[in-house]
Amino acid sequence: MIPVALSVKDLRKTFGALEVLKGISLDARQGDVISILGASGSGKSTFLRCINLLETPDSGEVRLGDEVIRMRKGRDGRSGAADRRQVDRLRARLGMVFQNFNLWSHMTILQNVIEAPVHVLGRPKAECVAEAEALLAKVGIADKRHQYPAHLSGGQQQRAAIARALAMRPDVMLFDEPTSALDPELVGEVLRVMRTLASEGRTMLVVTHEIGFARDVSDRVVFLQNGLVDCDGPPADVFGTGGSDRFKTFIARHATA
Amino acid sequence: MDFGFMAQTTVALLSGLPLTLELFVTSVLAGGVLAALLAWMRAGRVPGLSALAAAYVFVFRGTPLLVQLFLIYYGLSQFPEVRHSVAWPVLRDPFWCAVLALALNTGAYTSEIFRGALAAVPTGQVEAARACGMPRLTLLRRVVLPIALRQALPSYATEIILMTKATALASIVTLKETMFVAAKLNSETYRAIEVFLCAGAIYLVLNIAIARAVALLEWRLSPHLRRAPDALPGLDTPLELGTA
Ligand SMILES: Nc1ncnc2c1ncn2[C@@H]1O[C@H](COP(=O)(O)OP(=O)(O)OP(=O)(O)O)[C@@H](O)[C@H]1O
Ligand SMILES: [Mg+2]
Numbered sequence: 001m002i003p004v005a006l007s008v009k010d011l012r013k014t015f016g017a018l019e020v021l022k023g024i025s026l027d028a029r030q031g032d033v034i035s036i037l038g039a040s041g042s043g044k045s046t047f048l049r050c051i052n053l054l055e056t057p058d059s060g061e062v063r064l065g066d067e068v069i070r071m072r073k074g075r076d077g078r079s080g081a082a083d084r085r086q087v088d089r090l091r092a093r094l095g096m097v098f099q100n101f102n103l104w105s106h107m108t109i110l111q112n113v114i115e116a117p118v119h120v121l122g123r124p125k126a127e128c129v130a131e132a133e134a135l136l137a138k139v140g141i142a143d144k145r146h147q148y149p150a151h152l153s154g155g156q157q158q159r160a161a162i163a164r165a166l167a168m169r170p171d172v173m174l175f176d177e178p179t180s181a182l183d184p185e186l187v188g189e190v191l192r193v194m195r196t197l198a199s200e201g202r203t204m205l206v207v208t209h210e211i212g213f214a215r216d217v218s219d220r221v222v223f224l225q226n227g228l229v230d231c232d233g234p235p236a237d238v239f240g241t242g243g244s245d246r247f248k249t250f251i252a253r254h255a256t257a
Numbered sequence: 258m259d260f261g262f263m264a265q266t267t268v269a270l271l272s273g274l275p276l277t278l279e280l281f282v283t284s285v286l287a288g289g290v291l292a293a294l295l296a297w298m299r300a301g302r303v304p305g306l307s308a309l310a311a312a313y314v315f316v317f318r319g320t321p322l323l324v325q326l327f328l329i330y331y332g333l334s335q336f337p338e339v340r341h342s343v344a345w346p347v348l349r350d351p352f353w354c355a356v357l358a359l360a361l362n363t364g365a366y367t368s369e370i371f372r373g374a375l376a377a378v379p380t381g382q383v384e385a386a387r388a389c390g391m392p393r394l395t396l397l398r399r400v401v402l403p404i405a406l407r408q409a410l411p412s413y414a415t416e417i418i419l420m421t422k423a424t425a426l427a428s429i430v431t432l433k434e435t436m437f438v439a440a441k442l443n444s445e446t447y448r449a450i451e452v453f454l455c456a457g458a459i460y461l462v463l464n465i466a467i468a469r470a471v472a473l474l475e476w477r478l479s480p481h482l483r484r485a486p487d488a489l490p491g492l493d494t495p496l497e498l499g500t501a
Contacts, residue, residue, distance in 0.1 A: 092389060
């Protein structure tokens with residue numbers, strides 16, 4: 001039995017009157033690559049952001065390994081993290097890759113990659129630099145290490161952002177549409193890196209519009225619709241006979257788009 | 258024009274420069290601390306504090322510095338409570354009255370510069386730091402402040418240049434800084450053109466030096482805003498890693 005790396009139970013989130021997540025549960029075992037699909041506005045980003053508490057869920061449980069993020073209700077009735085230090089500790093184990101890269105603009109690529117290992121984990125700098133250089137070589141931008149993010153193409157920036165997330169040696173990686181902000185000809189280089197990570201047995205949750213990646217690379221596909229999990233299963237099932245009609249409509253629209 | 262006289266005048270005026278610099282440095286430092294506090298109050302989510310800071314800025318930006326200086330220097334001494342308070346040795350000293358007025362005033366302006374710079378820090382970069390578990394103080398020190406500082410520098414340079422000129426007001430409350438010496442020389446010699454040209458030149462040189470220093474700092478802090486080192490052969494020296 002492969003242990004569960006990340007477990008989400010009955011996650012709910014509303015923005016004002018808008019109920020975005022209506023109770024989402026998902027278990028990722030170690031090494032799972034799970035693609036999360038869904039129409040725009042279906043709550044995919046909100047779901048990922050609730051996992052590392054960039055958004056505060058209204059209710060539900062997030063468990064990383066055997067540690068549950070402790071929540072409590074504030075005096076105003078809104079929920080919040082009970083222990084900020086615990087949240088920081090768990091975030092350090094959840095690597096996040098954003099649609100817009102979000103590299104720190106005032107640091108070189110190498111500084112971006114060693115920043116959190118040195119200043120969050122407190123690891124020795126020389127060791128982090130050596131590891132960062134290996135990671136940058138792995139994602140194919142070793143020659144850019146002394147340049148600033150603004151001097152890189154989108155695809156290079158996203159690969160740097162992936163290296164930055166990897167440098168924390170995360171237990172689970174969260175990708176929020178990592179290729180959506182890229183020119184079409186740059187999508188491939190980022191997907192190639194992600195395929196490599198998947199083949200190394202890393203645990204990954206990938207929000208994506210890349211149907212090919214979802215079908216060919218992931219172990220599981222989760223389709224979100226109106227704040228609920230509409231279907232969930234291995235790509236062969238979901239893309240075969242197991243998928244709902246709504247999922248088929250979604251895929252059909254994407255294939256033609 | 259009598260260049261011999263102007264040379265003498267300049268030498269005489271330079272005797273006031275140390276006090277001008279003292280007023281300038283002290284009030285800019287104190288004003289900076291005040292500005293940071295005000296910006297923090299305004300950025301925070303405590304409604305009372307935020308409104309208080311906004312009102313402070315409104316009042317101190319909306320009234321002449323000279324009025325503020327007179328209120329502090331002449332006004333405060335009318336209250337027996339002030340005269341008998343522990344603060345009196347400070348508040349009876351014209352130097353500290355001038356510093357107080359200058360600092361309270363520049364604090365208001367500078368807090369607005371800081372506020373704008375903080376608001377301009379891209380939220381995505383802050384989220385990226387939060388997402389890797391960076392504690393709040395580290396995030397402030399490593400990400401928010403370095404980005405905000407670069408953003409604030411050009412307007413901040415303008416503000417401190419205004420401050421060097423504002424120190425001249427201190428001559429009115431008997432401080433023997435550059436402008437005071439100039440006014441005295443003028444009343445002794447009646448050679449206003451030469452005396453005040455020399456005084457103006459001293460402020461001008463001071464401000465050129467300040468502007469150059471800030472521009473240099475800005476250049477040093479902004480390699481990421483310049484062209485890639487690829488495009489500038491010979492400038493491929495990376496900044497020292499993790500300069501904290
Ligand atoms: N901070 C916020 N405040 C208010 N509403 C929000 C906020 N964030 C998201 N929403 C709303 O929640 C809904 C879900 O947004 P979310 O970004 O999670 O969708 P998504 O599935 O990621 O969409 P996309 O594919 O366009 O990225 C949307 O209707 C959005 O407008
Ligand atoms: Mg999204």
